[in-house]
Amino acid sequence: xxxxxxxxxxxxxxxxxxxxxxxxxxxxxxxxxxxxxxxxxxxxxxxxxxxxxxxxxxxxxxxxxxxxxxxxxxxxxxxxxxxxxxxxxxxxxxxxxxxxxxxxxxxxxxxxxxxxxxxxxxxxxxxxxxxxxxxxxxxxxxxxxxxxxxxxxxxxxxxxxxxxxxxxxxxxxxxxxxxxxxxxxxxxxxxxxxxxxxxxxxxxxxxxxxxxxxxxxxxxxxxxxxxxxxxxxxxxxxxxxxxxxxxxxxxxxxxxxxxxxxxxxxxxxxxxxxxxxxxxxxxxxxxxxxxxxxxxxxxxxxxxxxxxxxxxxxxxxxxxxxxxxxxxxxxxxxxxxxxxxxxxxxxxxxxxxxxxxxxxxxxxxxxxxxxxxxxxxxxxxxxxxxxxxxxxxxxxxxxxxxxxxxxxxxxxxxxxxxx
Amino acid sequence: xxxxxxxxxxxxxxxxxxxxxxxxxxxxxxxxxxxxxxxxxxxxxxxxxxxxxxxxxxxxxxxxxxxxxxxxxxxxxxxxxxxxxxxxxxxxxxxxxxxxxxxxxxxxxxxxxxxxxxxxxxxxxxxxxxxxxxxxxxxxxxxxxxxxxxxxxxxxxxxxxxxxxxxxxxxxxxxxxxxxxxxxxxxxxxxxxxxxxxxxxxxxxxxxxxxxxxxxxxxxxxxxx
Numbered sequence: 001x002x003x004x005x006x007x008x009x010x011x012x013x014x015x016x017x018x019x020x021x022x023x024x025x026x027x028x029x030x031x032x033x034x035x036x037x038x039x040x041x042x043x044x045x046x047x048x049x050x051x052x053x054x055x056x057x058x059x060x061x062x063x064x065x066x067x068x069x070x071x072x073x074x075x076x077x078x079x080x081x082x083x084x085x086x087x088x089x090x091x092x093x094x095x096x097x098x099x100x101x102x103x104x105x106x107x108x109x110x111x112x113x114x115x116x117x118x119x120x121x122x123x124x125x126x127x128x129x130x131x132x133x134x135x136x137x138x139x140x141x142x143x144x145x146x147x148x149x150x151x152x153x154x155x156x157x158x159x160x161x162x163x164x165x166x167x168x169x170x171x172x173x174x175x176x177x178x179x180x181x182x183x184x185x186x187x188x189x190x191x192x193x194x195x196x197x198x199x200x201x202x203x204x205x206x207x208x209x210x211x212x213x214x215x216x217x218x219x220x221x222x223x224x225x226x227x228x229x230x231x232x233x234x235x236x237x238x239x240x241x242x243x244x245x246x247x248x249x250x251x252x253x254x255x256x257x258x259x260x261x262x263x264x265x266x267x268x269x270x271x272x273x274x275x276x277x278x279x280x281x282x283x284x285x286x287x288x289x290x291x292x293x294x295x296x297x298x299x300x301x302x303x304x305x306x307x308x309x310x311x312x313x314x315x316x317x318x319x320x321x322x323x324x325x326x327x328x329x330x331x332x333x334x335x336x337x338x339x340x341x342x343x344x345x346x347x348x349x350x351x352x353x354x355x356x357x358x359x360x361x362x363x364x365x366x367x368x369x370x371x372x373x374x375x376x377x378x379x380x381x382x383x384x385x386x387x388x389x390x391x392x393x394x395x396x397x398x399x400x401x402x403x404x405x406x407x408x409x410x411x412x413x414x415x416x417x418x419x
Numbered sequence: 420x421x422x423x424x425x426x427x428x429x430x431x432x433x434x435x436x437x438x439x440x441x442x443x444x445x446x447x448x449x450x451x452x453x454x455x456x457x458x459x460x461x462x463x464x465x466x467x468x469x470x471x472x473x474x475x476x477x478x479x480x481x482x483x484x485x486x487x488x489x490x491x492x493x494x495x496x497x498x499x500x501x502x503x504x505x506x507x508x509x510x511x512x513x514x515x516x517x518x519x520x521x522x523x524x525x526x527x528x529x530x531x532x533x534x535x536x537x538x539x540x541x542x543x544x545x546x547x548x549x550x551x552x553x554x555x556x557x558x559x560x561x562x563x564x565x566x567x568x569x570x571x572x573x574x575x576x577x578x579x580x581x582x583x584x585x586x587x588x589x590x591x592x593x594x595x596x597x598x599x600x601x602x603x604x605x606x607x608x609x610x611x612x613x614x615x616x617x618x619x620x621x622x623x624x625x626x627x628x629x630x631x632x633x634x635x636x637x638x639x640x641x642x643x644x
Binding site for chain 1: 589
């Protein structure tokens with residue numbers, strides 16, 4: 001096949017009607033630009049909302065739940081073994097909230113190739129004392145480095161520095177809401193009373209704002225050592241191990257495995273936060289639907305313009321056929337015209353889409369609940385550009401297919417004799 | 420006995436819309452190489468219809484058509500297009516140049532389609548044809564800027580580009596003034612006599628027909644002489 005010739009004919013036809021061509025291409029450009037920027041913006045927002053919870057949630061959390069023992073003595077008695085025993089009013093056992101053998105478990109997890117990283121945690125319910133008032137709260141003992149790396153802890157610090165809790169002895173980072181209640185400033189000392197009644201002064205080295213107000217009113221963070229001191233526990237005392245995986249979808253499976261292997265309770269992210277998945281899915285679905293609708297509308301524009309072009313170029317088609325171009329050649333010429341509109345329009349659309357996203361990225365977006373966000377979030381995922389490019393070619397191909405089929409069926413005799 | 424270029428065998432054709440009317444009945448004739456043949460007859464006698472059947476563009480007929488001793492019956496659309504490209508040159512009443520292209524490109528198109536020679540050579544050949552017809556200085560012009568007579572000469576050059584077995588014309592002078600008609604006729608005559616080119620021209624211009632080598636006269640869908 002002589003593609004060079006067909007391309008050169010298509011080019012001449014295109015350039016001869018360059019204004020129409022331009023209008024058609026602008027239609028594609030507009031829709032692709034909107035498609036790309038809409039998706040980038042929507043997923044940017046999605047990611048932001050998800051990260052409010054999901055980024056800070058471990059994929060698997062290992063802990064010791066307070067619950068009745070599964071193996072009640074009656075089940076082990078020879079007489080009643082193999083029967084179904086109903087037992088009423090079982091009390092939870094006096095199990096400790098700490099994870100047994102936390103150090104070997106952490107070692108094992110660090111060696112596991114499916115695990116991205118782990119962060120130990122120690123949760124201590126306390127009272128904050130402000131004069132006569134006692135405010136209930138929680139001190140989370142964390143490994144600041146691991147916590148920042150895996151769960152972006154440092155990004156939510158609005159004043160002070162996150163690293164100070166591991167550097168300054170007996171220091172604490174307060175939730176912004178909690179700090180306001182305590183009227184504590186940076187450098188102040190707050191009094192903390194543990195559940196066992198011991199009082200402890202801690203120096204405020206930072207404020208923490210997660211974007212969830214209720215959370216910020218009760219939570220505070222200190223180093224693991226500080227909290228262990230607070231509770232008068234040895235340095236192996238840890239209540240939670242937070243695991244972040246390489247592949248989040250493996251979480252339910254691995255949670256089960258770890259539960260058996262380490263004899264601790266394990267909760268996966270999917271079980272803990274099922275509703276977030278649904279929300280993001282629906283939002284992306286809507287943005288894809290809108291984007292694709294835009295593209296189809298642009299496709300109809302191309303269809304119309306090509307149809308018109310074919311009516312105008314009836315004579316040319318007839319003469320091409322008379323001089324030896326087959327219906328197939330003519331069809332190729334018009335499909336090539338459509339595709340090149342799609343290609344150039346789509347290419348320009350990708351560029352404009354990128355520019356538009358970049359502009360949206362600069363628009364100020366300040367909300368009290370999201371301290372780290374200053375402008376609208378944009379997700380520059382190359383996948384959107386790829387989908388945009390592919391769809392622009394597919395829609396223009398189909399928009400060109402029907403008119404070009406018509407062109408290929410033009411009977412030169414009717415056109416030439418009809419003059 | 421010279422070589423037979425084109426042969427029509429028992430060609431019949433009906434128009435079916437609105438009622439079935441026989442427009443061509445029992446057409447039998449053949450054209451030898453180098454002949455300059457004209458088909459004449461009154462308007463509506465079927466001479467153009469015949470030409471389009473002979474040109475392979477109209478395939479809705481009974482009987483058989485042989486070009487270069489090969490039957491055109493049962494050939495596919497793409498194969499017929501190839502035959503037209505290779506073996507037939509066309510000149511129409513209305514020039515039918517492609518306005519989007521320059522004169523030289525118009526002439527080159529069927530040659531490029533044939534893809535027998537590289538582009539450079541096709542261009543050179545096109546230039547030769549234009550020179551032969553005395554319009555080589557218009558080569559770079561846009562097809563739109565030409566006069567009627569010039570356009571028709573370009574169309575003839577285009578018809579010649581692939582060295583066709585036969586050139587077919589449908590009233591090639593019908594739209595031209597006296598002087599230009601004369602020029603076009605002289606070109607045809609020169610082609611026939613100097614280059615031994617076979618020509619089949621449909622015309623209702625008696626004066627034109629009388630000066631060709633052979634006249635096929637038609638009436639009511641039949642050949643009478």
